[in-house]
Amino acid sequence: MRHLLDTESLGRDNAIAILDTAQEMSAVGEREVKKLPALRGRTVVNLFFEDSTRTRISFEAAAKRLSADVINFSAKGSSVSKGESLKDTAQTLEAMSADAVVIRHWASGAPARLATSGWIDAAVINAGDGTHAHPTQALLDAFTMRTHWARLTGTPSVGGDLAGMRVLIVGDVLHSRVARSNVWLLRTLGARVTLVAPPTLLPVGVEHWPCEVSYDLDATLEAGVDAVMMLRVQAERMKASFFPSAREYARRWGFDDARLARLDALALKDTIVMHPGPMNRGLEISSGAADSPRSTVLDQVRNGVSVRMAALYLLLSGDMKAVPTPALPAFAQPAAKDHP
Amino acid sequence: MASTPAPSGQSPSSAATPNSSRTVLSAADIDRALTRIAYEILEANKGSANLLLLGIPRRGFPLAQRLAAKLAATDPSIDPAAITGQLDVTMFRDDLAHQPTRAPQRTELPATGIDGKVVVLVDDVLYSGRTIRAALDALVDLGRPQAVRLAVLVDRGHRELPIRADHVGKNLPTSSSEKVRVRLAEIDGPGTADEVVIEAGA
Numbered sequence: 001m002r003h004l005l006d007t008e009s010l011g012r013d014n015a016i017a018i019l020d021t022a023q024e025m026s027a028v029g030e031r032e033v034k035k036l037p038a039l040r041g042r043t044v045v046n047l048f049f050e051d052s053t054r055t056r057i058s059f060e061a062a063a064k065r066l067s068a069d070v071i072n073f074s075a076k077g078s079s080v081s082k083g084e085s086l087k088d089t090a091q092t093l094e095a096m097s098a099d100a101v102v103i104r105h106w107a108s109g110a111p112a113r114l115a116t117s118g119w120i121d122a123a124v125i126n127a128g129d130g131t132h133a134h135p136t137q138a139l140l141d142a143f144t145m146r147t148h149w150a151r152l153t154g155t156p157s158v159g160g161d162l163a164g165m166r167v168l169i170v171g172d173v174l175h176s177r178v179a180r181s182n183v184w185l186l187r188t189l190g191a192r193v194t195l196v197a198p199p200t201l202l203p204v205g206v207e208h209w210p211c212e213v214s215y216d217l218d219a220t221l222e223a224g225v226d227a228v229m230m231l232r233v234q235a236e237r238m239k240a241s242f243f244p245s246a247r248e249y250a251r252r253w254g255f256d257d258a259r260l261a262r263l264d265a266l267a268l269k270d271t272i273v274m275h276p277g278p279m280n281r282g283l284e285i286s287s288g289a290a291d292s293p294r295s296t297v298l299d300q301v302r303n304g305v306s307v308r309m310a311a312l313y314l315l316l317s318g319d320m321k322a323v324p325t326p327a328l329p330a331f332a333q334p335a336a337k338d339h340p
Numbered sequence: 341m342a343s344t345p346a347p348s349g350q351s352p353s354s355a356a357t358p359n360s361s362r363t364v365l366s367a368a369d370i371d372r373a374l375t376r377i378a379y380e381i382l383e384a385n386k387g388s389a390n391l392l393l394l395g396i397p398r399r400g401f402p403l404a405q406r407l408a409a410k411l412a413a414t415d416p417s418i419d420p421a422a423i424t425g426q427l428d429v430t431m432f433r434d435d436l437a438h439q440p441t442r443a444p445q446r447t448e449l450p451a452t453g454i455d456g457k458v459v460v461l462v463d464d465v466l467y468s469g470r471t472i473r474a475a476l477d478a479l480v481d482l483g484r485p486q487a488v489r490l491a492v493l494v495d496r497g498h499r500e501l502p503i504r505a506d507h508v509g510k511n512l513p514t515s516s517s518e519k520v521r522v523r524l525a526e527i528d529g530p531g532t533a534d535e536v537v538i539e540a541g542a
Binding site (some may be wrong): 017020021024031033035036037038313314 | 432483
């Protein structure tokens with residue numbers, strides 16, 4: 001792997017390698033010295049053109065646990081607000097010899113542009129671009145599910161996948177890069193995914209995605225499910241009215257206390273409730289569900305650091321194997337990092 | 341004549357294969373060496389108090405388990421499972437940027453931790469010494485042992501760092517173009533016979 005841009009092009013072997021590495025990384029958080037020297041002397045730049053709490057902190061914690069130097073950049077308060085282009089910003093970072101760029105951008109495809117344009121030589125990790133992809137979130141979700149699934153099926157989680165797991169992804173699929181990345185990754189890992197959303201919040205062409213689609217949350221819950229992933233209603237991206245009122249949305253597609261009780265009534269005692277955060281409590285998920293023992297919200301945050309450590313380690317150590325990402329233009333590979 | 345490619349009844353003992361290899365330690369040799377190392381460890385430590393055996397993945401760990409079983413055979417007060425652990429050194433290597441990416445292995449320590457213990461690092465082959473340097477760094481992050489010793493099955497020379505083993509199964513003079521392969525049933529599959537083989541370099 002050279003870049004981590006989306007989960008659609010991420011092969012099964014690479015996905016499982018990241019999850020297995022993350023498994024070993026998770027032990028570091030419990031040690032006396034919570035740091036590994038693997039990326040000492042490497043520089044990781046967090047390039048955030050869009051607001052973020054947990055993703056940025058998580059990447060920063062991951063890079064620091066691997067002893068990399070971290071430079072945080074947010075568009076607010078930088079030259080971007082003076083109109084600097086992505087290219088100029090990227091080349092500024094290149095001049096400071098960044099080894100990896102973690103980028104979040106409001107435009108879908110910005111990380112791919114950065115990775116393939118030849119502007120910079122660093123490894124690019126997509127930390128969410130527009131409504132396109134958020135691969136590390138999907139990987140940490142898969143990691144959380146795999147831990148749960150391995151415990152249920154009694155198999156070791158290292159090397160395992162999610163074969164046969166039934167996953168619901170519920171809510172604002174239209175604006176969700178998390179849903180898109182999860183659909184592709186979970187398909188690769190063998191899970192059966194069903195999207196549940198109001199018809200207005202499903203994107204055009206969803207029928208071609210490798211998943212099923214339903215409009216009825218209660219019916220899909222009754223059919224049996226192992227993990228329910230609630231998506232945030234992304235009000236900041238909603239420029240039109242997609243549902244009549246918040247209360248109607250919460251009643252039909254929100255995971256409320258009644259549906260939490262319904263899981264017990266359906267004897268689905270091992271079903272987990274996931275949310276990528278930040279949560280709109282009372283809208284897509286009730287406080288009762290978010291704080292219940294079924295909720296894995298905080299596990300997801302914890303696993304996020306491990307998964308991002310794994311991604312940084314695998315991208316930054318060793319000579320990178322060629323991957324089927326779009327071919328780089330004729331451009332010097334980082335054979336010798338000599339400064340002129 | 342080589343005009344007919346039909347397989348002749350050639351004996352497999354012909355040493356003229358292009359990638360010749362010879363067995364330097366058989367299963368019985370390995371077992372005897374480990375028995376001796378186990379006694380040496382007990383002797384150097386003046387008993388079994390505070391001993392911990394940490395194997396370096398992958399083949400150091402089964403060797404550590406075998407050593408622990410041998411220690412327990414001489415001193416019944418030892419619980420072999422409670423003094424054996426595994427120490428992954430991948431993230432502490434000095435060649436991470438130059439080698440193909442290595443997947444980290446599991447680090448598992450005995451419940452007692454390593455503080456104040458006599459830690460015996462166990463590995464299969466001692467070569468440049470860089471793995472052991474990485475292991476020493478990894479240990480520092482886990483605690484403060486009272487002492488660290490090193491037991492290896494094979495010492496093949498060509499050290500690049502000032503590191504030496506306390507207990508050696510066999511000193512094996514090699515050329516650096518040769519490869520030393522250790523096969524252990526625990527790692528290479530239950531059907532594999534334990535052996536140490538020298539293969540000529542490509």
